[in-house]
Amino acid sequence: MNRSVHITDYALVTGLGCDVKTVWSRLVAGDSAIRPVEHFKTTNCLAKSAALVNDLPCQAGESRLYPILEQLLEQLDCVPQSARLITATTKGAIDLLENDCQHHGQVSAAAAVVPSSMTSWLARQLDVDDNGININAACASSTLAIARGAGLIAHGVAEVVVVCCADIVSEFVLSGFSALQALSDQPSRPFDVDRNGLTLGEGAAAVVLMSEDAAQRYHRVKHAEVCGWGAANDANHITAPARDGCGLIQTVRQTLNRAQVKADEVAAISAHGTGTVYNDMMELTAFKAIFGERPLPISSIKGALGHTLGAAGGIEVVLGIASLNDQLVPPTCGCVNPEPLGVGQISATAQPFSGDLLLSTNSGFGGVNAALLLRRGQQ
Amino acid sequence: MNCNVAGFGWVAVDGLGAGKSGTFHGFTAGELAPVTRQDLFDRPDRRFGRMDSFSKLGLAAITFALRDAGLEEWQEKRSVGILADTFSGCLQTDCDYFNSVIPDEGVFASPQLFAYTLSNTFLGEAALRFGLTGNCQVVNCCADDGLSVIHQAIESIQWGEDERVVVGFCELSSNGALNAPGALFMVLEAADVARSSLMALTINQQGAMSCHGKSVDTVTMLVEVLAGT
Missing domain, CATH: 3.40.47.10 (Thiolase/Chalcone synthase)
Known part of the structure; x- marks a missing residue:
């Protein structure tokens, strides 16, 4: 490639x-x-x-x-x-x-x-x-x-x-x-x-x-670049995520490797964030393992737009482009008291950020995990 | 692009098994016999009993394929992907589930059945049973030749996404690429990691596929090559 x-x-x-x-x-x-x-x-x-x-x-x-x-x-x-x-x-x-x-x-x-x-x-x-x-x-x-x-x-x-x-x-x-x-x-x-x-x-x-x-x-505007992607299975459970986030960690690492990008360069995360106890904790665990203590802004749109199942990732990519353009992660609607692992990173109001790379992740039944890395393009 | 077929497994109207057994004769119309736990595993298996017919069918062919390739046993999880083509998928399970919703407006909706109303659930069953952590997805191909999923598997190996991919077809009806009820899965692997190659699967620069040196334009032709080995 x-x-x-x-x-x-x-x-x-x-x-x-x-x-x-x-x-x-x-x-x-x-x-x-x-x-x-x-x-x-x-x-x-x-x-x-x-x-x-x-x-x-x-x-x-x-x-x-x-x-x-x-x-x-x-x-x-x-x-x-x-x-x-x-x-x-x-x-x-x-x-x-x-x-x-x-x-x-x-x-x-x-x-x-x-x-x-x-x-x-x-x-x-x-x-x-x-x-x-x-x-x-x-x-x-x-x-x-x-x-x-x-x-x-x-x-x-x-x-x-x-x-x-x-x-x-x-x-x-x-x-x-x-x-x-x-x-x-x-x-x-x-x-x-x-x-x-x-x-x-x-x-x-x-x-x-x-x-x-x-x-x-075709004289088209390059709104964003898809510079990395990855996929991995938890091989753990049919309807529940692996609590240690092993599949998502593997997925994000693949994504960063493909883009030849270091974790420090990622500016914000559009998470899956379903609002279920186990999914959200799994994601925070995985993000902590990859990004450490860095206060990277994380958001989920599902408190506002619901969980749109197979369409979720596509919708989040489109909104990710807007997010990169405005240098703003959207509010995580309904998140009043964030999980301790996400304090300082997740907010019910929009959060500004500075950077060109946004990570978008999704996980689902069957143990699937997938991620995309978007780079800001022309506005 | 080329890779090796390390093994294959199948479930058809006239039987089921692993490729190297030499008993595969292709797919014919008729009614599939239910796949039982005893067909696959020596030991009792609670998970298998819970699965829907579609998942049992797919898991059986994947199990035989991995067994044929010498990859059934494992100690640590492996970066092996699974790609499955289907037309109807779990539609029968969808009907069974929704028929559990209709009486009493959902009071007795079956969570057990609902979990299998995603066509990719059986891939998750296979992934956790055999420790496969690669990309697992169902691909509903709309092209007449039905080979898109094979192309995707070969590309996945060629592009370094997975060392091995279990790829195939799973259908309870006659509507899919196999033109008959049944399942067929192959273990494909990169030439440089191949341990026990059964045959080579190649895509030339023009995109034409060949298997074991024979041109393959459709899934039916692929089945004929496999049945001839």
């Missing part, structure tokens, strides 16, 4: 808005998108609220996924037809399964529910030649999708890769996390000593990755 990898276009849809500028300004102001769920019954769920995308033009029997993706694509400039396509979703249009149930009393397997349906739909909408792939690695799906795209460009296999990710709030997923006792009955409080679970969210993000040559050829 190799060639540099640049983010030349990006977009996102979240509960705080459907364009990057709006979402970022509301996030920095401390707004939250978490509100009561009304599109299905939550009677027996631990949580009755989630971070929802407002006013989706969704007809009865249709998935919420595609109106969200339509709003996403409206923000993107034209993508070269030769671009490779990588998508990321955990459950895609899983609400179609719920609709099927309402009609038939029980559910049956339907092709429209499989993740690759989203990929095929996006390939048609973007009018790219590539059929695309979808990456499914739980909550690290989109981080790994961007890493894969970056690898293709860095090693000269592709010139342009568009990565799109999305997941929705559905009865299927909310009831499942409720059954696992993973939800908080109040808006989640990442890294707070009194955190007691996550709040789900929905949303989508897209990033267009280009080589240096392609960025010049």
Whole structure:
């Protein structure tokens, strides 16, 4: 390796808005998108609220996924037809399964529910030649999708890769996390000593990755560089993280090595920060092992935007670009009393920082960990 | 780019096993027999009993592949990745789970089933069982040839991301790249760490794949090469 990898276009849809500028300004102001769920019954769920995308033009029997993706694509400039396509979703249009149930009393397997349906739909909408792939690695799906795209460009296999990710709030997923006792009955409080679970969210993000040559050829602004990435498995548990953070430590070290960057050069961290007891402690343990006592600002957006599952990493990368541009990490909404390991590093208000490198990490079921290192580009 | 196939494992309608047994004949239509613990492990195994059918299928083929490559036993965790292609994934488990939600509006939603409603969960099962700490992900390929996941595995090795990758296909239905229910996983390794190469897998500069010297344009052709060894 190799060639540099640049983010030349990006977009996102979240509960705080459907364009990057709006979402970022509301996030920095401390707004939250978490509100009561009304599109299905939550009677027996631990949580009755989630971070929802407002006013989706969704007809009865249709998935919420595609109106969200339509709003996403409206923000993107034209993508070269030769671009490779990588998508990321955990459950895609899983609400179609719920609709099927309402009609038939029980559910049956339907092709429209499989993740690759989203990929095929996006390939048609973007009018790219590539059929695309979808990456499914739980909550690290989109981080790994961007890493894969970056690898293709860095090693000269592709010139342009568009990565799109999305997941929705559905009865299927909310009831499942409720059954696992993973939800908080109040808006989640990442890294707070009194955190007691996550709040789900929905949303989508897209990033267009280009080589240096392609960025010049297509006259695109290089908003940020993806200069490092890594992935490792805990090999420890299916639904719980390794308490010593071994997988995340390995992941971040890979990421820094690939970027040929020392830990001291990282200026801020966009953490996974789900608001669950074990995930947040695992992350702080890992960060302490890598970055020592340095008071590096750490943030999680999940107290405001909810946990968007397979879309989380992509959304956090897009907001990471805004973070680098403004030299500001967003508030960790709900974190009133940070865990002792994070005191001085995590705040419920936005924190200024100075530097060009932001680390973004995600971890998920199946023991997956993934990280990306972003370098500030042209504004 | 080239790497070695150190071993492979399979589960098909007409049986299951490791590559070097010489009993692999490819995949045919029909109904898969349930994979049992006794098919794989000598000792009782509580985790295996809890798993959904999709995970048992995938874990079985991965287990046979690692056994075939002499990598089943381990002392310390290893940087081995797992990449799995599937079309339907755990869709049947999704249905089973949601059918547990419907009565009484979720009061009896099964957390056990929900944990397996991610297609990558069986990769986590394999990772913790065999101490594999590499990149583990499910790749849903949309191209007709179905070979994207193999390309990704070879590139991962070539680019130094993992020394070894367990890569393959897992499908309970006939909708996937195997065109039949079943699972097939291979252990790929860099040529310089190869211990017991079964055959070479190569991608030339034009992106064309060959296995054991034979051109491979589709997953079906790859299966034919493996069945011929």
